[in-house]
Amino acid sequence: MTFHKEGYTSLAICVLFIAVTNALIHYYLPDVTWFVWLWYAVSLFLFITIVQFFRSPSRKLTIDERQVVCPADGKVVVIEETEEGEYFKDKRVQLSVFMSPVNVHVNRNPISGLVKYFKYHPGKYLVAWDPKSSTENERTTTVVAHKSGLEVLYRQIAGALARRIVWYVKEGDRVEQAQQFGFIKFGSRVDVFLPLGSQINVNLNEVVKGGVTVLATLPNVSVEKTEA
Template sequence: MIHKEGITFLGYTLVIILLLIIFSFLLFSKLICIFISIFFIVFYLFLILFFRNPKRKFNEINDNGNKEIIISPADGKILKIQKVFENEFLKKKCICISIFMSPFNVHVNRFPVSGKIIYVKYHPGKYVIAWLPKSSSYNEHTTTVVKTNKGEKILFRQIAGFLTRRIILYAKKNSIVKKGDEFGFIKFGSRVDIFLPLYSIILVKKGEKVIGGITKISTIPSI
């Protein structure tokens, strides 16, 4: 299934590629045209792969009990897990889990928890390589905070990467959201950070690959 953000883009790109292939047959030798055609076909298949949107639904049956289960907001690799001071909204020390998305990952972003959105903000910025520490504050990014049904405030952040030129955020303040539903999309390599309470139990480790909307990355016990 192709994500809605890619349908128009893929349509225009297909027209441009077909025109380029046609012109190449008029201007170059047959052998060169074959190579050009193969290149554009492979490139277009990559774009289709990038804009894929597999259907996923977190099993809410597993979310009952006295602990809050946090699922991964994105596909990718765990870049780092560290204690940091979150100074935009939470104003306290948290455990930050950073997930790096390569151009080959699914780039749909999903709510890691269910609850009510209490804060949403877009920050313009630069396009530093996403895995560098300074990218979280220098780069274009968005911040969203959801207050869960158990009263926890979970902050997560979309961060643009070197190739990224558009962050799309669907989250709206005061909306009631469900774990696993889409909250945004980032076009081409990027990163998502999620900030959890210090007493959270982390279920993943650095370097581990995670699946957005499926992989359990943490549990937060009731206190």
């Protein structure tokens, strides 16, 4: 397991805060033993929390051109047919994964292909499980065209705690399935919009892993086409 680059600044601030506060306590309250040990415990908790937030574990990634892999660790909170109004403007199958503060926060490409559309939207910071968060919160929208011609949209959504979204893609990029496309600090959620007819391979409230769990199988994608 490694420490993700997006956490370097947060870790440095945390270590500096711990060092300064411990130095002040030792200078002004050296004889208050119970408080010194209490602050040791608080300092350790803060350090472990930051390391845990920004961990990037090694894992065996799922690579299959016919399938859509999960873009984030978390729990499936939405599986429904809905109208996607930003890019497709028609009906799609939406799957949403809620990322809690204890989940790995790395975001991974569900499929390989060409980035046809990317847009960053400033917005609110509603709690991630609020249905309005998909259209009103700070978010990014990425659309990738699969080699079969099918397109998959995925959206990073900020939440009440997650107030910084990081992305590494732009229109015209070619991306690889299960590789990192971004990071959401301290949780929130990722929505995926699939073509109608996709075979859904997960259930509501199922715990999933980014880059590993298969969310769905794309419709009408033959082995011959994906290997061409």
